[in-house]
Amino acid sequence: MDQVHGNTKLVVVSNRGPVSFAEEAGRIVPRAGHGGLVTGLRDVVLRHRAVWISSAMTTADEVMSQSAGYGSFEHEVDGDTFVLKLVRSDPATYARYYERFSNAVLWPLQHGLFDPLNLPDTNGWWTNYGAYRTINSGFAAAVLGEIADSDEALVSIQDYHLYPLAELIRRHRPDVFTIHFVHIPWPSPDVWRMLPTGIRETLLGNMVANDIVGFHTRRWADNFAACCAELLPGAEVDREARVVRYGGRETWVGVYPLPISMDWWRQRAASEEAKQLTEELRVRREQQQLIVRIDRPDEAKNILRGLGAYDTFLRRNSDAYRGRVVFIVHLIPARLSMSDTREYLESIRARVAEIDALHGSPQWKPVELIIENSIARAAAEHRMADVFMCNSLMDGRNLVSLEMGYLNEVDGVLILSENAGAHELAGPFALSVNPWDVSAQAAAIKTALEMPADERARRSRGLKEAVTSEEPWFERQWADYQVKREQR
Numbered sequence: 031m032d033q034v035h036g037n038t039k040l041v042v043v044s045n046r047g048p049v050s051f052a053e054e055a056g057r058i059v060p061r062a063g064h065g066g067l068v069t070g071l072r073d074v075v076l077r078h079r080a081v082w083i084s085s086a087m088t089t090a091d092e093v094m095s096q097s098a099g100y101g102s103f104e105h106e107v108d109g110d111t112f113v114l115k116l117v118r119s120d121p122a123t124y125a126r127y128y129e130r131f132s133n134a135v136l137w138p139l140q141h142g143l144f145d146p147l148n149l150p151d152t153n154g155w156w157t158n159y160g161a162y163r164t165i166n167s168g169f170a171a172a173v174l175g176e177i178a179d180s181d182e183a184l185v186s187i188q189d190y191h192l193y194p195l196a197e198l199i200r201r202h203r204p205d206v207f208t209i210h211f212v213h214i215p216w217p218s219p220d221v222w223r224m225l226p227t228g229i230r231e232t233l234l235g236n237m238v239a240n241d242i243v244g245f246h247t248r249r250w251a252d253n254f255a256a257c258c259a260e261l262l263p264g265a266e267v268d269r270e271a272r273v274v275r276y277g278g279r280e281t282w283v284g285v286y287p288l289p290i291s292m293d294w295w296r297q298r299a300a301s302e303e304a305k306q307l308t309e310e311l312r313v314r315r316e317q318q319q320l321i322v323r324i325d326r327p328d329e330a331k332n333i334l335r336g337l338g339a340y341d342t343f344l345r346r347n348s349d350a351y352r353g354r355v356v357f358i359v360h361l362i363p364a365r366l367s368m369s370d371t372r373e374y375l376e377s378i379r380a381r382v383a384e385i386d387a388l389h390g391s392p393q394w395k396p397v398e399l400i401i402e403n404s405i406a407r408a409a410a411e412h413r414m415a416d417v418f419m420c421n422s423l424m425d426g427r428n429l430v431s432l433e434m435g436y437l438n439e440v441d442g443v444l445i446l447s448e449n450a451g452a453h454e455l456a457g458p459f460a461l462s463v464n465p466w467d468v469s470a471q472a473a474a475i476k477t478a479l480e481m482p483a484d485e486r487a488r489r490s491r492g493l494k495e496a497v498t499s500e501e502p503w504f505e506r507q508w509a510d511y512q513v514k515r516e517q518r
């Protein structure tokens with residue numbers, strides 16, 4: 031099986047793939063992968079017939095991989111045919127790589143969630159970092175196998191699970207072109223200084239084994255260049271041009287914001303289930319204004335402060351708004367294997383109960399907490415939200431706020447954190463908030479609910495236009511690839 035784009039073999043690599051398999055009543059059934067990364071990449075992969083390499087996460091994934099002789103195989107999901115390759119690994123090593131290093135060290139570090147006064151004991155980090163490298167070696171072997179017969183290959187590597195990958199590939203195939211795209215924030219050098227020196231220097235050195243390193247925003251790209259300049263001995267950095275020279279090679283640092291998948295959302299919003307849920311919300315809007323948020327239960331999403339802001343808003347405006355507003359907090363269950371996530375979800379439930387006890391009545395529930403992985407429901411909420419809340423502490427992009435901008439039909443107002451990467455695009459049409467300032471977020475809720483219709487319409491139009499006119503993500507990287515390949 032050989033997918034080509036011109037003469038180049040295209041391979042996309044991410045920890046989570048577009049499909050995972052499950053065993054149900056003795057049959058193996060596909061389940062679409064979730065999350066912004068998967069939704070954003072699927073269009074690109076399908077359009078270019080790339081091979082998508084990801085982790086085998088379930089026993090059924092392993093069975094599928096085995097029946098394909100551990101090579102790539104085609105599989106159709108909801109009418110789309112993907113070419114997949116699933117990488118098997120030892121479960122204990124995988125847990126250290128995924129839960130303990132990727133999600134307990136890199137994710138919090140890059141979202142500014144480390145508490146410098148109570149930094150966890152870094153001894154364990156080394157063991158988990160070892161597992162992180164081991165799993166990356168498995169990915170490297172899978173990529174090398176896939177491109178063995180190709181003279182020219184472009185490997186598009188995704189996110190923080192795979193920082194060592196380009197260097198591991200290059201050891202065997204120095205000719206291969208790699209682009210590593212980081213979907214999450216890249217903080218300033220002072221934050222990276224909290225990692226053990228050996229780990230951060232190796233990770234940075236590995237990253238500049240790529241030809242191009244990409245980010246959603248200028249802010250994260252500039253921070254990456256600053257990290258190379260300050261924390262990677264021997265690196266020569268042109269910060270203006272965002273070029274890093276290291277070990278005789280040159281890495282370009284680029285900005286390629288990932289647009290939302292418009293076709294995919296349009297189709298989801300047109301499903302019978304989504305239409306029905308939309309009608310239910312439309313009827314509800316006759317009585318109540320709808321404030322909506324859709325997130326994973328993740329501390330970086332700042333859900334407790336969002337609820338705190340709503341509580342403050344209700345305290346300040348109880349007479350005017352009692353029974354006339356509802357905050358729909360729709361949480362997509364993810365990473366529940368991690369105890370931190372489960373505890374966070376519990377604190378959210380407790381806070382919702384508190385607000386209910388304080389402001390609610392038998393006739394009115396001020397917050398509706400929905401924990402469900404339902405795209406149809408999300409589409410309906412996007413369409414009908416009067417106010418959409420995204421107050422993330424730090425967010426690589428935050429596609430969900432842009433998806434709301436695209437689908438909304440009622441001139442909904444976006445409240446948007448100034449620390450979300452999407453702010454570079456959507457900021458001018460949103461009510462910008464400082465994610466730590468609860469009082470200001472409470473004020474923003476009131477402003478949004480009371481905004482005059484013409485002002486709402488103007489912002490909503492502007493946001494739609496901005497979201498729908500974004501440049502294609504992969505094609506821009508492809509153009510840079512061609513220029514840089516000529517210069518090699």
Ligand code: G6P
Nearest residue numbers: 046065066067189213214364365
């Ligand atoms: C979100 C982030 C991505 C990240 C993904 C991992 O979608 O925006 O940057 O790769 O989560 O999620 P997972 O559920 O696979 O841990």
